[in-house]
Amino acid sequence: MSEAETGAGAALVAEGVSKRYGDTVALDGVSLSIPAGEVFGLVGPNGAGKTTLVRALTGTTRCEGSIGVLGAAPNAVDAQRVGLLPQSFNPADRLTARELIAYYAGLYDEARPVAAVLDDVGLADDADTWYENLSGGQRRRACVGTALVNDPDVLFLDEPTTGIDPAGRRALWGLVDDLAAGGTTVLLTSHSMAEVERLADRVGLLRDGSLVAVGSPAELIADHGGDSRLLVDGADVDAAAVATALDAEVGERDGRLVVRNVSLAQVGELVADLEAAGVDFDSFTWAEPSLEDVYLRLTGETMADVDAGETVDAEVEAGR
């Protein structure tokens, strides 16, 4: 038995997990430990390895390294204790939502009542509609329901809210909250940073098969999110005048002037300074760094934008 399989207190443990598809590296020595009861968000660009890691943890793909799920190898763990919503899951389309949930419930020795699962995913009123006639969001909720029928201790949700409208998404968020409150360990992947920031106790960021950062959303934002910013808008607003009025470095991004490292308490004072200096501006916005800033910074997806902003900063500074 490997060390990962005996990881005390951890619901999920991965040590040095690697996976290649030919010359392509899907996972490159990923190590991870997720305590029981934690909601862990896995983010990263398309092709970063999120789904491959979920497959490795659920034993549906072979990989190098060692993995423990509830103290056992993925293929040896009690299936009654694990739930999975695969990415792009597409069940039989001519079953009703009720029949679909009942089918998966029938695969377990102990299953939750079908009506309760339908209620949880908000499909009680459409329970007798064929899957193919449900809306995209309702379909996804039915699919989530199939992962909940066995009341799992560990739940894998691979992009659970893809295609779901905001109301449906919030309903599912509430469901994940309830599951977490009940002690279920949840690993979810998502492209929505707001979703992960809202749900996850900790977040792991995958890039090119490597886990480049792990921490709570607050920790990641503090470490990698950059400064809070005051954004100043106006057709005729002059960068040099703003820089002079605030005695600060001023950058520009997307047609707006950016003053970095401004706390919320300073905003009133700075706006008063702008007005006192007669700077002509239309509006201002104060923005905190978010998980999305962390994502963009660590994945390098918008490095060009960041560089462009920093270049303007330098030019403005040089012009003063």
Place this chain on the structure above:
Amino acid sequence: MSRRRRIRSTFVAALRAFIRRKTAVFFTFFFPILIILIFGALVRTQPTGGLFAREPAYYIPGYLGVVVVFTPLSRVGSTIARHRDGNRFEKLATTPLRRWEWLLAHTLVNVAIIGLAALILFVLVLGVTGANVVVGPLLLVLVPLVVAGVALFCGLGAIIGRVASSQDGVIAVSNAVAFPVWVLSETFVPPSMLPAWFRSVTAFSPLTYFSRGVRAAATGSDPTVATLVLAALSLAVFVVGALAVPRTE
């Protein structure tokens, strides 16, 4: 108990999914009926020679073979392709359902559908072609013969579904396998009309034993050997088919 529950749950879902596809249901029954109407009613047997020179009852295995071969091959094969496309096996791999349980449930669905179709065909063959059968207890052997035949071709369908990369590929491979097996397994072409070297080839076709068994049961001869050989082949192919059902990518 829980195994029975899993198989029953899968059977019920698969049966519902099938019977709600009205086009598939229609052609499952219509295609073999069409074959009977073409060969049995229009071409008819030709006592003076030619392809259909035998008495009408000789061709009963051929007519039944239409549903026993074509339907399970294409249905199980394309079901596997659909499951794979929809990541359904990835999900099933994390449930207690075993691969053989999945294949058994889908085989039972095919047994139910094809059993009904075979019954209709059998009655139709007797009515349309004027075939004479010996009515007696041996006729009941047709039931295990059809069940074993369906199970065998469900297993083969699972292997094709595993090997072919898409639903289109499954249909193409199924047809390429099914047609020669159906025609050349002592169904429509008597061995005496085949080249000597090819007669030994037909011994490798499982449908040959289905044909011999059905023909024996229908004419009052002893179908035991053919039935046992078919059952053994069926078990072997089913086991290989169950192992071929995807679990991991």
